[in-house]
Every structure is written in structure tokens, then in C-alpha cells.
Amino acid sequence: MKALSDFLAIILFFVIYTTTHNIIWATIGATVVGIFQAAYTWIKFKKLSFFQWVSLIIVVVFGGLTIWLDNPVYVMLKTTVVCWLTALAVGVGQMMGKNGVKLLMGNELKLPENVWTKLSYAWMIFFILMGLINLAIAYPFTAEQVDVWAKYKMYGYIPLSLIFSIGQAFYIARFLPKPTGE
Structure with a gap:
């Protein structure tokens, strides 16, 4: 369910864009959903994680610039910025002796330290590559490229993220304690 929530803004963006072919309206919809998701999380849990903040x-700044300046380049760059900041945060944490992936998932999972380290590097590589792919798809940031980029967000970004998550789940499953019979 959390994965669906994470992709809700992208799905809404795509639906609005494909029905209106207006990136500004699609950006408004996705930005509003992002704000409402954060507000809901704040109301329900009385806090937002660092990554949620x-x-x-980023959603408000890049979405706001896209809307205000009527220029799709900002919303197209937002994905790369989020991916690269995630990779940077995980990498800096790793260099400082704090595993960002473990901080995010460690309450739910008990894994050996070397597994957390491998997951951390996998996240860094994945998010660097996703940022690069986004730039390659969005470039040259023209009105004609918006349609290609919007389709990539739905049919490329989401499936690649799901494949990465499923692969990560299979990798993690190998290290989870085996259930004991009663």
C-alpha cells in the first residue's frame, strides 16, 4: 500500500497530463497531492521524516517554479534532483558510519551489517542511474520532449522502481530468520 501511496502523485500527474496534454495542470495536481500526502502524514503521525520533509x-519548489514560470523544465528536473539527493544522503550517511537504508527500514528488519551495507550501495547506484535516465529522457527539455518524458514517468520510472524494490525484497528474504514450527 505504501508503494501505491508513493506513486500516487506520479499516477495523478500522468492521468491529468494524458487527458489535458497540459503539463502545468498535471504539475498542479501532483503538487497538491504531494502537499496533501505530507499533511495527512503529519496529522496521523505528528511528524515527517527527514526524507519526507x-x-x-522539492515538490513545492520545483512544482511551484514550473507553475509560476510556465516552464516544464523544473518538473522534469525534479525527478533527477530527488534521485541524486537520495543517493547523496545514503552515500554521505555511509561515509559517516550511518547506514541510511538501515535507518529507514531497520525497525522492521533485522539484517547483518554487511547486508545493510550492500543495500546502501545498491540504493546509491540505483538512484544515480535513475537520475541519469531521467535526464536522458527529458533532454533537451523542450515542449516536444514533455510527452516522451511523461510517458517515461509512468511506463519507465514506476516499473523500474518496482523491479528494484522486488529485487531488493528477494535479496533481503535470503537473510531473514526462518520461521520455526510449533
Whole structure:
């Protein structure tokens, strides 16, 4: 369910864009959903994680610039910025002796330290590559490229993220304690 929530803004963006072919309206819809998701999380849990705050700020800034300046380049760059900031945060944490992936998932999972380290590097590589792919798809940031980029967000970004998540789940499953019979 969380994965669906994470992709809700992208799905809404795509639906609005494909029905209106207006990136500004699609950006407004996705930005509003992002704000409402953060507000809901704040109301329900009385806090937002560091990553949720950063994501909210980026959504508002890049979505706001796209809307205000009527220029799709900002919303097209937002994905790369989020991916690269995630990779940077995980990498800096790793260099400082704090595993960002473990901080995010460690309450739910008990894994050996070397597994957390491998997951951390996998996240860094994945998010660097996703940022590069986004730039390659969005470039040259023209009105004609918006349609290609919007389709990539739905049919490329989401499936690639799901494949990465499923692969990560299979990798993690190998290290989970085996259930004991009663």
C-alpha cells in the first residue's frame, strides 16, 4: 500500500497530463497531492521524516517554479534532483558510519551489517542511474520532449522502481530468520 501511496502523485500527474496534454495542470495536481500526502502524514503521525520533509520541499519548489514560470523544465528536473539527493544522503550517511537504508527500514528488519551495507550501495547506484535516465529522457527539455518524458514517468520510472524494490525484497528474504514450527 505504501508503494501505491508513493506513486500516487506520479499516477495523478500522468492521468491529468494524458487527458489535458497540459503539463502545468498535471504539475498542479501532483503538487497538491504531494502537499496533501505530507499533511495527512503529519496529522496521523505528528511528524515527517527527514526524507519526507526534503521531498515536500522539492515538490513545492520545483512544482511551484514550473507553475509560476510556465516552464516544464523544473518538473522534469525534479525527478533527477530527488534521485541524486537520495543517493547523496545514503552515500554521505555511509561515509559517516550511518547506514541510511538501515535507518529507514531497520525497525522492521533485522539484517547483518554487511547486508545493510550492500543495500546502501545498491540504493546509491540505483538512484544515480535513475537520475541519469531521467535526464536522458527529458533532454533537451523542450515542449516536444514533455510527452516522451511523461510517458517515461509512468511506463519507465514506476516499473523500474518496482523491479528494484522486488529485487531488493528477494535479496533481503535470503537473510531473514526462518520461521520455526510449533
